[in-house]
Every structure is written in C-alpha cells, then in structure tokens.
Amino acid sequence: MNHAQIEQSFERRNIKRCLSLLFPISFAPEALASLGAEIIRLAAILRQEYKCEFDELKFVVAEAHRRMISPPSALKDVFSSIKKEETLGIHYLPAFLSCELQRTSYDKARFEQYKALTLIVSVRLLMMGRHEPAVQRVCDEIRLFSDGRRENLAAWLPDVLRHNFPSLIQELERLRTDTANNDKTKQVNNQLRKFHVSYRDSYEFKEGITRNVSPKEFRKNGIVNSSSKQQLDDGDETVIELREISISSTESDSWEKEEGDSGQTRKLRAVTFSALTSASYASRAMQAKAISNRLLKKKLSLSCDIYQASxxxxxxxxxxxxxxxxxxxxxxxxxxxxxxxxxxxxxxxxxxxxxxxxxxxxxxxxxxxxxxxxxxxxxxxxxxxxxxxxxxxxxxxxxxxxxxxxxxxxxxxxxxxxxxxxxxxxxxxxxxxxxxxxxxxxxxxxxxxxxxxxxxxxxxxxxxxxxxxxxxxxxxxxxxxxxxxxxxxxxxxxxxxxxxxxxxxxxxxxTPLAIDDKLLHQLFSALTERLEMLDSPGEQGFPASYHNLVTVHVQMILALSSGYRPVTGWLGKITDISLDTGQFWISDKENRLGDASRVIVLPPIALEYIKQYTAFLNAAAFHLRNTDTPLCKRYREAASGQEHLFFYRSESHWDEVSPKTMAPIFDSIFPLPPNWHRHHIRTLLHQSNIHSELIAAWMGHADIGEASFAQYSSLNFNELYKIAEIINHHLNQNGIKVVQYG
Missing domain, CATH: 1.10.443 (hpI Integrase; Chain A)
Structure with missing residues (x-):
C-alpha cells in the first residue's frame, strides 16, 4: 500500500498516532534514523510467508526512509536513553525496536523473526485503532525476552521459522488453551495470550475494545499453595480433615518456583470437623492442635506409633x-x-x-x-x-x-x-x-x-x-x-x-537437569582451557574478562560442592567457611520466622579452589592499589570477609552476585537454569545410596523447627564427611583439577 491507499483503509488520526509512537518528535534525528534503519532491516528479514499478509509493510518502510536524514546512532544508545529517562511505558515502541538479544544461547534468527513480525502486527493494530494496550503488552514481551527475562516463555513459544501466519496463530491458540500441560504456569499462559491476541486481531482485522478496569480484590506479593487433603480416620462417626496451606512469593522462572517450594516456611493448618464436638472455642482449638500434632507425628513413621497399621x-x-x-x-x-x-x-x-x-x-x-x-x-x-x-x-x-x-x-x-x-x-x-x-x-x-x-x-x-x-x-x-x-x-x-x-x-x-557426567567433564575442560589460554592476569592489569572467568570457575566448583541455592550474595562470605575443618555455614533461605541456615562439609578440592581464589583476590588488590582504589577496596573486602566473596566486573563498574546478574555471565558458558547443580548433586547422592534424611539436611529441605542435627535427630554430623568424600571423588573422576589463577 502507498500513502493514499493507507489513508483510504485507515482513519487519518490512527495513522498519525501510529507514526508518532514509532518516531517520537522528542527524539533526536540520530535516534530517529537509528529506529528507521532498524525498521528497514526487520522488513528485509521478515519471511515471505508473513510479508504476504501485510500490505502496510511498504508504507512503514517508506516512512522509515524519510527519517534517514542523519547518521544513525547505535541502537543500544537509543535504548539506554529511553531507560535512563524512565519512559519505557511511554516510548514502548522505540524501546521495543531498539532492544537487542542479550543472551548468546538464544536462537537469534527466531528472535529477530518474532521481532519483525511483531513490528508489522503492531503497525496494523495501531492504524486500526483501539488496540494500543494489546500492542504495548506484546512489545513489552519481546523487549523482556531480549533481556533474558522470559526464560519460561522461551520454552513454549512456537518455532516462528516453521509456520506461516495463520498456522502460527493456530499453534498459539492451541498452546494457550491446552490445559493438559501441568508444567505450564499461569504466567506463561498469560504471556502466550498476549502474542495470540495481538496476532489474531491483526490477521482478522478484529475491532479493538477499551476497558476501564479497577482491581476488585486484595493483591499481595504471594500465592497460596495447598497440599493434598489428609484425613485422620479413627473409625468413629466423625471424619476430620487436615489441609496444609503454605504461602510463597510469586516467581518469574520455574527454577525459582522449585526453590520456593523447597523453602516454604509460613504455614497454616486448618482442621475441619464434620460435627462440632464442643461448643467451647478453646476446647475445639485444643482438639485441632492435638490432631495437627498427631498427623505431624504420623509423617515420621515411627515404629512405636500405635496408630499405624500392624x-x-x-x-x-x-x-x-x-x-x-x-x-x-x-x-x-x-x-x-x-x-x-x-x-x-x-x-x-x-x-x-x-x-x-x-x-x-x-x-x-x-x-x-x-x-x-x-x-x-x-x-x-x-x-x-x-x-x-x-x-x-x-x-x-x-x-x-x-x-x-x-x-x-x-x-x-x-x-x-x-x-x-x-x-x-x-x-x-x-x-x-x-x-x-x-x-x-x-x-x-x-x-x-x-x-x-x-x-x-x-x-x-x-x-x-x-x-x-x-x-x-x-x-x-x-x-x-x-x-x-x-x-x-x-x-x-x-x-x-x-x-x-x-x-x-x-x-x-x-529432572533433566541432572546432566550427564561426560557433559560435566567437557564443561570444566573447556573452562580450564580458556583460563590457560589467557596470559597472566597481572600482565594485563587483571581485566574484567579474566576476573569473571575465574569467578565462574570457582563458583561452579563451590556450588556443586555445597548445593547453595542461587540467591543474592550467592555462596556467602569467606568467613562462612572454615578452611581447617571444611565446614561451610549456608544461609540461603533466611526469613523473619526463624533460623533456616545449615552447615555442610566441603570436599578437599573445593577448599583448595577457595585458597587459590583468595590468593587471586589479594594479588588483584595489590596490583590495583594505585590505579583503581574503589576496586582495590572491593577485592580486599572480599578476601577479608567484609563483603561477599564473589562479584562480577564490567569495564566500568562491578555488580554483586544475584540471580539477575548471574544469568548474562553464565549464559555464554553454561546456559542452564542457575540451580542445575542442586539437581545434579541430589541425583548423585541418591544413586550413591545416601540416606534420604541426610540428603535433605545437606540440600536444606528441612522445615523451620525441624533442625537436621538437633537433640532429637538420629543423624550424625560426621556423616556429612561421607557426602564430601562422594562429591570429591565425583569431581576428580570428571577431570576437575586444582588450577592456579595467574
């Protein structure tokens, strides 16, 4: 379509609104040229199976050429400017256009095809009018996907390279309405719906609607998960049911849900009676408490429990x-x-x-x-x-x-x-x-x-x-x-x-995340080769790239040796570790209800790596003492235990370790979910015939108030040394040797 045909098909005010969103008048000519160049590039790479569905493509490419009056700036500069000005909600289309794929492990061809298709879908919907909320939602999804914040969604999105437009819409509809997949979360379903609604409406030229909706329910940062119903059946006429309710925060990735389920701490037990046995609230409360305690006792499967079947x-x-x-x-x-x-x-x-x-x-x-x-x-x-x-x-x-x-x-x-x-x-x-x-x-x-x-x-x-x-x-x-x-x-x-x-x-x-031993061997062999290929860090001034590679190497060894959950300040401080006894104090699911920490024993190879890493920290601090005082201070604080042991560096600053900062660092090395090591080691210990209660103590799966080595526990702390021996043998068997950094 040319300009005249576009004006015949769509209202002039909608066309004007679309162009103002694509090319904001407040943007510099260099930024508009950058957006125009990106539109032209996306139009060129869009597959013919999709191009044939959109006559508006020629029009939007012509408008993009009209903005090419200045040398274009870099896309990342446009995105940084929008983010710095905190206008992502206003300039959502330029933010979407200027986003670039950050994860190297993602399929770039698929991402760019989705980006190109979403661009022309958005243009059509905006010209149709009354579709702006849907356009903003789908553009935001692409932007968040590019930043690695849609890991769950990436597993469910159809392969855009294998469909045409009608079949892609049908596949999105099938995935969105398929209730048989228990592993598909409600969050993923909502994200799929955003793609499906915008693509379907543009294909069918469906008229948009506008709603003014206010929340009618109380919202809080948490969801309620209930366990399966349990019954206390004493054979009399009263049937008493127990339902356990736990509150966990809403998480974005499946691995975070796993860790949330394994660290539930706030629980409510509701006991219901088929008939009231007493009019007194106090007596009913005491009876409910006794029933709850009895069911908790039943979970222990004690041989002396008279309520078990003989x-x-x-x-x-x-x-x-x-x-x-x-x-x-x-x-x-x-x-x-x-x-x-x-x-x-x-x-x-x-x-x-x-x-x-x-x-x-x-x-x-x-x-x-x-x-x-x-x-x-x-x-x-x-x-x-x-x-x-x-x-x-x-x-x-x-x-x-x-x-x-x-x-x-x-x-x-x-x-x-x-x-x-x-x-x-x-x-x-x-x-x-x-x-x-x-x-x-x-x-x-x-x-x-x-x-x-x-x-x-x-x-x-x-x-x-x-x-x-x-x-x-x-x-x-x-x-x-x-x-x-x-x-x-x-x-x-x-x-x-x-x-x-x-x-x-x-x-x-x-779980598929308990990776094969051959792959583990290849992973650490590749890391070791990369470290050995680099020159001495002192000669290069301890660059950020070498620092991050050393950090990842030690972190993976320590993670496999401890089962530490991926949290902010991952793997703690040097003062949490006793290099003499190998004991490691882990606090990866603390909460305000009580102490949920645990102590495990590290294998000898992990202790050797920690010694090498602290020597690396001290050497870096000494080298940077006159050239970069703040960075030198951070190295010294890590080595002394004043700050967390690990941090990541870029050329201009450093970041503390958290699940958010870990993802882009590990993506180019080993792009699995950050808790894969817990799956691998739990499977290893199961295969090594370690008692399940000891594994639960090591993994941190004991609940609040159920300390693994308390006075009533049958476990012996010395048994943790057996786990350390198994892990040490496993790491040695897979070719993991102690290396010197620099």
Missing amino acids: LFEIKILLKECIASLHTEECDTAQLLIFMLIFGNQCDQIRAMRNKKHKRKIAGVKRDHTLPSQKQRDELTPLLRKVDTSIIFPVPSLITESLRSLKFKNVTDADIKNYLQHINKKHETHITQTKISTFISHKLKQEGIDPVLIELIKGSAPSELAALSYTQLESNSLLATYQRYLNFLSKISACQELSLTTNTLGNKIIG
Whole structure:
C-alpha cells in the first residue's frame, strides 16, 4: 500500500498516532534514523510467508526512509536513553525496536523473526485503532525476552521459522488453551495470550475494545499453595480433615518456583470437623492442635506409633479382601487392595488412569511432570531425555473383573460397613487411613528414599521438594514397587499378588537437569582451557574478562560442592567457611520466622579452589592499589570477609552476585537454569545410596523447627564427611583439577 491507499483503509488520526509512537518528535534525528534503519532491516528479514499478509509493510518502510536524514546512532544508545529517562511505558515502541538479544544461547534468527513480525502486527493494530494496550503488552514481551527475562516463555513459544501466519496463530491458540500441560504456569499462559491476541486481531482485522478496569480484590506479593487433603480416620462417626496451606512469593522462572517450594516456611493448618464436638472455642482449638500434632507425628513413621497399621491387621485385611474377590463385595475388596498398594484414599483411586492390555486393566499410569522438564530448544542437546509418565503393573488377581477404576458401585458406606465387619470378626482396628498410609510407613522404615514412595503414590512435586531434584531409572522404582508387592504376597500367603518380571523396559524419569557426567567433564575442560589460554592476569592489569572467568570457575566448583541455592550474595562470605575443618555455614533461605541456615562439609578440592581464589583476590588488590582504589577496596573486602566473596566486573563498574546478574555471565558458558547443580548433586547422592534424611539436611529441605542435627535427630554430623568424600571423588573422576589463577 502507498500513502493514499493507507489513508483510504485507515482513519487519518490512527495513522498519525501510529507514526508518532514509532518516531517520537522528542527524539533526536540520530535516534530517529537509528529506529528507521532498524525498521528497514526487520522488513528485509521478515519471511515471505508473513510479508504476504501485510500490505502496510511498504508504507512503514517508506516512512522509515524519510527519517534517514542523519547518521544513525547505535541502537543500544537509543535504548539506554529511553531507560535512563524512565519512559519505557511511554516510548514502548522505540524501546521495543531498539532492544537487542542479550543472551548468546538464544536462537537469534527466531528472535529477530518474532521481532519483525511483531513490528508489522503492531503497525496494523495501531492504524486500526483501539488496540494500543494489546500492542504495548506484546512489545513489552519481546523487549523482556531480549533481556533474558522470559526464560519460561522461551520454552513454549512456537518455532516462528516453521509456520506461516495463520498456522502460527493456530499453534498459539492451541498452546494457550491446552490445559493438559501441568508444567505450564499461569504466567506463561498469560504471556502466550498476549502474542495470540495481538496476532489474531491483526490477521482478522478484529475491532479493538477499551476497558476501564479497577482491581476488585486484595493483591499481595504471594500465592497460596495447598497440599493434598489428609484425613485422620479413627473409625468413629466423625471424619476430620487436615489441609496444609503454605504461602510463597510469586516467581518469574520455574527454577525459582522449585526453590520456593523447597523453602516454604509460613504455614497454616486448618482442621475441619464434620460435627462440632464442643461448643467451647478453646476446647475445639485444643482438639485441632492435638490432631495437627498427631498427623505431624504420623509423617515420621515411627515404629512405636500405635496408630499405624500392624502387620497382623494388614494380613487380615488382605486375606478377607482376597476371599471376597468372588463375592458380591468384590468391588469394595478391589478398591481396598488398590488403596493398600498405591497409598491413596478412595477418591484418589477413582481419579487414577489405567493402562489396558487386550481390553483388560494391566496397570496404573502415573504422570511425573516437573517445571524443569520444559526447556527451550537450544538447551535440548545439553539435557538428558526423560519420560513424564510411568506404568505400574497390577496383579491380574485384582483386575480380572475390572473394566475401570471408577468403582461407581462402591459408596463410602460400603467401605465403612466392610471394615466394621472385619474389625468385629477379628477384633482389629483397621481404618481407611491406616490402609492408605501403610506403604509410606513400611518403606520409610526400610530406609527407602521418599522420592520412590511418592512416585508410587502419584504425589505432586509440591508435596515433596526432592521430587523436583531427582533423576532415576524406572527400573529402580519398579524394583521397589515389586518388592513391596512381594511382601504383601508373602504375608497374605497369596502368590498371585506378587510380580516376578518387569517387561516394560527401562526409562529415565524425573529432572533433566541432572546432566550427564561426560557433559560435566567437557564443561570444566573447556573452562580450564580458556583460563590457560589467557596470559597472566597481572600482565594485563587483571581485566574484567579474566576476573569473571575465574569467578565462574570457582563458583561452579563451590556450588556443586555445597548445593547453595542461587540467591543474592550467592555462596556467602569467606568467613562462612572454615578452611581447617571444611565446614561451610549456608544461609540461603533466611526469613523473619526463624533460623533456616545449615552447615555442610566441603570436599578437599573445593577448599583448595577457595585458597587459590583468595590468593587471586589479594594479588588483584595489590596490583590495583594505585590505579583503581574503589576496586582495590572491593577485592580486599572480599578476601577479608567484609563483603561477599564473589562479584562480577564490567569495564566500568562491578555488580554483586544475584540471580539477575548471574544469568548474562553464565549464559555464554553454561546456559542452564542457575540451580542445575542442586539437581545434579541430589541425583548423585541418591544413586550413591545416601540416606534420604541426610540428603535433605545437606540440600536444606528441612522445615523451620525441624533442625537436621538437633537433640532429637538420629543423624550424625560426621556423616556429612561421607557426602564430601562422594562429591570429591565425583569431581576428580570428571577431570576437575586444582588450577592456579595467574
């Protein structure tokens, strides 16, 4: 379209508004020329499959040429000027045009195609009128994406290079409305919607709307996560439920959500009664407190807990249920056996998905989806491929007559009457809660990692922090499940309950961030080679590039050795470490409710690296004592413990370590989420048969008030030296040797 055709198609005031947003009159001629040059470049690289949909492209390119009256300035200078003047909300289009991709690990061709497409979509929508809010939202998304602040979104955006405009819109619609993906957060869904709405409206020439909306609800910096319902079933007429509520802050990246779930501290336990047992508020509060404490005690799976099911009770239950498989009470008996095998309440059993073979139920399918399993395509070569589901075979004895797991013919009254009959006949006290919690108590007492137990139960990752950090083979999980079935078969004297072979094949499940040892070896070999290739830092004046490379090298060693969460002031101060004993005081989830710190033991190789790094700090401080006094002071403060041990440098300033400043530094070296080391080491310790409670103490997964080495703990602090030995051997095995910096 030429200018005349544009004026015939769109209102003149909308065209004028569009051009004023693209080329603000307050901008210098050099800045306008820079924006014009960028528009011309984006129009040239836009794929033909998209160009053919927009007749407005020629018009906007012609307008860009009209602004090329002065030599263009650098795009980064235009963006810096907008940011410095704090006008990102006003000049959102120039800010979008002047943004450049900061992460080297991102696919630049895809980004620039999205940028070019978003430009012409925005031009059309602005000329149509009443679409400015949608335009600003999608432009802001591209700008934030370029800065590396849309890591989650990057994993979900369709490949723009493989679509035309209609199919891209359809794919965005599919992703936005697909509710089957449990790992897609509400935040990602909203971000996808911004792309879909603007692209769809421009394609369909859909009329825009303007709303004046004011918030009608209280908003705060936090979300409420509730755990699954727990019941305290004593066999009387009152059914008491417990729901645990934890408040965690809203985070932007999936790894931050993982760390938030593993560090929940503020909790509210709500106990509800089916019938009020007392009119007194005080007595009801005391009763609720007692119930809450009893459920907390039950989680410990103590062998002295009289409220656990005894082996005699389980033996009686199994024999009665097996005897009922060919009677009218068959469905009830089958449901109770499923509850015993999978550790679920009856409503959870009804929600399970089955796996059929020859039209008969052969197993139960459990999904295990984690936020870390969805990563952008560029990271795929670095990660191990993991499966998101696993099938647990079920003995044919209890599925022979089953067509589904809904058990529609079984009511709560049927279960209650069936258990009452057994209890009266054998003078036992079997309850639904005893049945559904038996697998947890049994396997915990045998020292089985809770990760395996929760996977059998089908628990969500938020139920157990370790679920998000562990990678394992399905064969090890199925072996534990098979041993449990064989145990039930033995005590019930029913051979048909056991499983003898696994014909499902071995798969990798869990987190993909537990990277392969070969990749870890290659990573540190490449880092060491880069350090050795550089000249002596003293001869170069300790440049920022060498400082950052040394910092990253030591940080990765120390992170793998300690499991330190990525936080501001990551890896603490030198005074947190005892170089004599190797003890490292870690405070990575402090809060106002109490002390959440822990002490771990560092492996010898990490201590050697710290000594080398402190020598590097002192040498840099000495070299810069006369040329750069502020920087010299920062080096001295890091070496003495007055400030955090690590910081990053640029040519003109330095930045303290935080997740925000870590991302651009690590992106060019190893662009995985910043907590990948916690996934890798948790998996290593699991594979090394370290007890799960000791791993939780090392990872910092113990809750407030549950100190790992307190007076009531069965753990011994000396056991941490065993973890240090395993990590030290692992690092040495992967070719990590102590190097001298300079």
